[in-house]
Amino acid sequence: MINIGIIGTGFGAKVQVPGFRAVRGARVLGIAGRSAAKTAAVAKELDIPRPFSSWKKLIDDPKIDVVSIVSPPRYHKEMALYAAHCKKHIFCEKPLAMSATEAKKMLSAVKRAGVVHGIDFEFRNLPGLVVLRGLLAKKTIGGVRHARIAWLTGSRASTNIPLSWQNRKKEGGGVLFSHCSHVIDYMELLFGKIKSVSARLTVAKKNGADAEDTCDMLFRLANGATASVTVSNVLPGASTNMIEVYGDKGSLRLENYDPKDPDFGFRLFHFSLASNKEKEISLKRPKKSNISDTRVLLFRQTAEKFIRAIEKKKKTVPSFVDGLRAQMAMDAVRISDRSGREVLIR
Numbered sequence: 001m002i003n004i005g006i007i008g009t010g011f012g013a014k015v016q017v018p019g020f021r022a023v024r025g026a027r028v029l030g031i032a033g034r035s036a037a038k039t040a041a042v043a044k045e046l047d048i049p050r051p052f053s054s055w056k057k058l059i060d061d062p063k064i065d066v067v068s069i070v071s072p073p074r075y076h077k078e079m080a081l082y083a084a085h086c087k088k089h090i091f092c093e094k095p096l097a098m099s100a101t102e103a104k105k106m107l108s109a110v111k112r113a114g115v116v117h118g119i120d121f122e123f124r125n126l127p128g129l130v131v132l133r134g135l136l137a138k139k140t141i142g143g144v145r146h147a148r149i150a151w152l153t154g155s156r157a158s159t160n161i162p163l164s165w166q167n168r169k170k171e172g173g174g175v176l177f178s179h180c181s182h183v184i185d186y187m188e189l190l191f192g193k194i195k196s197v198s199a200r201l202t203v204a205k206k207n208g209a210d211a212e213d214t215c216d217m218l219f220r221l222a223n224g225a226t227a228s229v230t231v232s233n234v235l236p237g238a239s240t241n242m243i244e245v246y247g248d249k250g251s252l253r254l255e256n257y258d259p260k261d262p263d264f265g266f267r268l269f270h271f272s273l274a275s276n277k278e279k280e281i282s283l284k285r286p287k288k289s290n291i292s293d294t295r296v297l298l299f300r301q302t303a304e305k306f307i308r309a310i311e312k313k314k315k316t317v318p319s320f321v322d323g324l325r326a327q328m329a330m331d332a333v334r335i336s337d338r339s340g341r342e343v344l345i346r
């Protein structure tokens, strides 16, 4: 049995605990948060045997094999470096770190320690994205000319939502890290390497936040095509998540306008230039299970690969390598926003 210790009582408790529990051979043994009382209450409610009053104590516990870091991004580096020093396998939430410099240090540390490292880019598992990726790989629409991505929600539109770390840049808040990290990760899966970016980051909702809630980005891909991406979570009434890809022989459109089914409510359409017709490609729904939170279903797949990699003493994907790649692109987005120039991603 592989014993997991989770640092974080937010997404960590709601999604990672049931997600790891759904993986054969994994057991959630411990949990840590900043507030000892809150951590103890969460541990009791979720029946987790070992609540820890500090993240260091969780990592120090010799029974913990895997440390899963689900704290605000500002703390990821320090926690990962200590876990690697203690030779623990590490699973880290996205974004991997606050910058590519930090991410590089984390990758070097896990490599030196010889531990398995994974990152939670679980949007790779969206059924619609998996099918879209397969169609692009088969050159169904030929070479890609342009992509347009929009992820627009009103989840933080209200001015009544209290400020938290998610609104503070120095804590790792903002939609670049929370949402665009996923988008940048899947863009490279779908289209190959991103070469450069021109970006504008905006705090559109004026309520004292300093972390961006809206990102407009124009990427140049290594194959010469461009991708325009808009992400915001402060747009009242908005519920759009869509990826349009235009190629030499047609186009593919993956879209979801259903706020009640953000992960599995996607529909996929293929337009063929030859027939001048558009057809819907049916997407599978997940099998009926006792897990009702779709985030857990997506997370479980990434967790499963991670646990199997530990058992087989192999590498897993996505890993800190993918986390660093996304971090380099996000650094470039910030530099472009500040300088007003197009920035190369090396």
Ligand SMILES: NC(=O)c1ccc[n+]([C@@H]2O[C@H](COP(=O)([O-])OP(=O)(O)OC[C@H]3O[C@@H](n4cnc5c(N)ncnc54)[C@H](OP(=O)(O)O)[C@@H]3O)[C@@H](O)[C@H]2O)c1
Pocket (backbone or CB within 6 Å): 007, 008, 009, 010, 011, 012, 032, 033, 034, 035, 036, 038, 055, 069, 070, 071, 072, 073, 075, 093, 094, 095, 120, 121, 122, 177, 178
């Ligand atoms: N993959 C995804 O789709 C996804 C979705 C959501 C979140 N996330 C990621 O998960 C991470 C956490 O986000 P969240 O939404 O869970 O935030 P959250 O609800 O605010 O929870 C953060 C947790 O970290 C704890 N914490 C904060 N500072 C700490 C410290 N110095 N030492 C130990 N624990 C500390 C907090 O403890 P207290 O409550 O006691 O302060 C809380 O338990 C972020 O990296 C975020 O990007 C990923």
